[in-house]
Amino acid sequence: MHKPWDVIIIGAGTVGLPAAIFAAQRSDKILVLDAAPDIGGTLHLSGGQMSAAGTRLQQEKGIEDSPALHFEDVMRISKNTADSELVGLAVNNAAETMDWLETIGFQPLPGHPVKGQDHEPYSVQRYVWGAELGQSVLAVLRPQFEAVVESGRVTLKLSTRATRLVQDDNGAVTGVVTSTDGGAEETFSARSVVIAAGGYVANASLYEELSGHPAYADYCYPHCVGDGLTLGLAAGGVSRGREHYLTSFGSVMQSYDVPSKVRCDLEHWPERRMPWEIYVNVHGKRFIREDEPSVDLREHILQSQPNVRYWIVCDAVTLKEAPPLCPAFSPDEIKIAAESGEPMFYVADTIAALAEKAGLPGDVLAETVTAFNDGQARGVDCFGRSHLPRPVAKAPFYAIRAQGISVSGVVGLKVNNDLQIIRDDGTPVPGLYAAGEALGAGATMGNAICGGMLVTPALTFGRILGQHLLPMSG
Ligand SMILES: Cc1cc2nc3c(=O)[nH]c(=O)nc-3n(C[C@H](O)[C@H](O)[C@H](O)COP(=O)(O)OP(=O)(O)OC[C@H]3O[C@@H](n4cnc5c(N)ncnc54)[C@H](O)[C@@H]3O)c2cc1C
Incomplete structure (x- = not known):
């Protein structure tokens, strides 16, 4: 095993980038793995539409809103099928994420925030995206991430796929086994592992097995093949959300x-x-x-x-x-x-x-x-x-x-409010966390498409994990 890392983050996408950027304020032993030859994950093609209540932008525009109203809207739109605990965690922390994104250069389109139209509208203008959609988000995260890599606080390994988690006799996760494009296998040990490997829409057979419908659209990041779900389940986690299959209108x-x-x-x-x-x-x-x-x-x-x-x-x-x-x-x-x-x-x-x-x-x-x-x-x-x-x-x-097509996988790993992967009996798998589409789109949207309720929670949960897995370094 290589030297112990404080945190290994599997996936340098929507969750993984903010997780690494914030974790780097606390440790210089952060390892980020990505199966792809570039960082960014689904942000490369996502609509990048985000929703957050109580933001600086809303205040500047005199829009009255609150996380409580955002929560009510998501639960109304999802007809109470979303996970209320995770929705609460996401909406209560979304404004801080959005304010941070703007601080590092993200520019919403003129006239935003809006209530939204593409999906069931919100009751308040809290919905934003940039001119280049998901790429606008990636454009501001990339320099922040590159800075923490250049500083040596974060080590990045691209074209490196996590294939297995290492566990001790008590089931605690202590490391990650990887393989590279050339086939070389390596093992890295860590105090905590974050599964930020996205969903499974690029895996047509897994998609059909989990949703009961074929994956009609090839409209996904090719490396999101369900590895997060597979790794989490093998470590003792449980999945949920099969009932949440949802399609666009054509x-x-x-x-x-x-x-x-x-x-x-x-x-x-x-x-x-x-x-x-x-x-x-x-x-x-x-x-x-x-x-x-x-x-x-x-x-x-x-x-x-x-x-x-x-x-x-x-x-x-x-x-x-x-x-x-x-x-x-x-x-x-x-x-x-x-x-x-x-x-x-x-x-x-x-x-x-x-x-x-x-x-x-x-x-x-x-x-x-x-x-x-x-x-x-x-x-x-x-x-x-x-x-x-x-x-x-x-x-x-x-x-x-x-x-009708779907661009997100609804099934994912069950986590508690600390984003720890939990077993069937509700106990956490020690040392193992997950966020983003690895939780299943149904976790924060239920059986409906709730505007921005994948990208914003992914960024937010990544930020929270980066901030809370480790004490602030002196
Ligand atoms: C076309 C499209 C439009 C969308 N539009 C919106 C929208 O407007 N608003 C919204 O809220 N949501 C939208 N979504 C959904 C949203 O973009 C995703 O749910 C979210 O970006 C997923 O974030 P993530 O961090 O979980 O995964 P990603 O951002 O996909 O990151 C996962 C990373 O993990 C890597 N990886 C995978 N397996 C491994 C492994 N074994 N080892 C190492 N690395 C691995 C991948 O290469 C990838 O870089 C859209 C999705 C699509 C496809």
Whole structure:
């Protein structure tokens, strides 16, 4: 074993970077391991949207808010399915994290904080992100982290994957075994180990096993393959959160492969763009009022559709006259994609022919369109939809296949309020801590997408671990 380290942090991402930066104020024996050839983890591609209540920025703008209100909002949005202890720990400490980020140079977009729209809105403006999304957060963490590495207080080992934890006879974690890209194995001993290795979305088979759904989207950091969960479970920890699978309300995928890259996102928010089209499931039936105002409800209803998938159906007039359905695609580009037979885009002169191309039952789709058109003519929709600008009537007809996707793994390790990994009987595994997506996205969001409630808790828990695992050095 190498010389004993005070703390080994497995993962130099959203949790690991602040953990190391703050731990370096207390010790010069901090070892950070990352399987990737660079630091940053999911911040490289994350939306980087963060929520915090009671921040300096809010005070400067005269926005009244409190951690108690933030807590109420998260528990309301998650319908009390999030872990109230961890949500409390996250929201009570989020403002300090956000203020620190701004002190080191993070700049929220002008006009922020906002209540948010992409997910169920908050009751107060407490939601911020930077111009470069997750990269804006990484841009301010990177120099801080590089400084503590240059000072010698933190040792960084890249392309080094933690493969096993070392435990003593009492189960206390005393070290980490690693392997490098070249295959060399090393063992490092430590007083404490922090699992900051992220989630498992890049591990398609584990994802399907844990969520019961295929990993439809290849939209994840490739090194987040579930090692944190595996290491924690092998050391005696327990997992939770399988019931929290949650999907977004639809993206257009690049190919029929599973997983596939996302080709474009859809503008499905009625507050930004009222729907002119109808949505049908694989049975050719509508399943929702397309102008349903709650994004959370839209996501939950989609989740109960086969393959978490739907088809957006419209006619030639809607395609031409409605506001763009995909922000990255003009109506002409959609037309060309459909005419040239690109995946997910379909066009035909009749509803029956459209159904055949899109893989839908033609007779049911025809009945669905007729029923919608009848309601549209009378101004009364059977799903209660109020925005009914025109029927699906003028050939050619178009369909676009949309896929609900998830970019986070909901299952994770159970921890107590000190972020110690706990066993089935509630006792902590001595010396072993975890934070971030290794806890499962369901820990701080429950069965809903609560804005910013992954990035902010990851940064915050990392900071707290860095500050509290060791006494302040003189
Ligand atoms: C496309 C996308 C958009 C998102 N947008 C938002 C958003 O706007 N707001 C929000 O709150 N959340 C968002 N999320 C989720 C959020 O970004 C993540 O949950 C969070 O960044 C995870 O932080 P983490 O520290 O747990 O993991 P990461 O930041 O992924 O860090 C984990 C690190 O561990 C390393 N690692 C993995 N295994 C090992 C091992 N065995 N040994 C050594 N190192 C290892 C990885 O290489 C990585 O660097 C988004 C996620 C995605 C994919």
